[in-house]
Amino acid sequence: MIVRLIRVWVKQDSIAAFEAATKLNHVGSLNEPGVLRFDVLRKPDEPGVYLLYEVYASEQAAEEHKQTEHYQVWKEAVAQMMARARESETLAVVAPTQESGWRAVR
């Protein structure tokens, strides 16, 4: 498994549109066999700041995600909503070590 933690800064007038677009990406992503988690989080005290917590079964699954229609639609939709460039970090897994420990009920 690999984990991508992506921090997003959204313009104040784009918050509702960003959440709507990202929820569609969330649903589409969880239908990909190689996506184990796609959690969408927000900073409660900083409107417009979001974290995406994405867990992939493999590096290949992470690459395939970027080729999907729902990702491409999201990427284009939110491009004009960004207050600044997204920041991404990639993390390795210590625990849980089994794929079944990551995949929630859909």
Next chain:
Amino acid sequence: MIVRLIRVWVKQDSIAAFEAATKLNHVGSLNEPGVLRFDVLRKPDEPGVYLLYEVYASEQAAEEHKQTEHYQVWKEAVAQMMARARESETLAVVAPTQESGWRAVR
């Protein structure tokens, strides 16, 4: 649900001991009814840097976690392993909205 993202810097000579102690805390935490996730991650290119991704069913569950024996044992065990103070941020959930979407197979 609430999410706690905790960043930890471990001394280079304490890496194996930290991982062992944290895996015990991981197992114990997932046995708490109010703990939905307790993911232990590491920065692949920065030995000693860890992220804990903890998801609780409620603020009360997050408080109860700190009263458990496995947390207290972990906290005491790792105190001398820290290279610097831990940093924690609390996040609210946008998606998934159902608790069942968070709880993985144990």
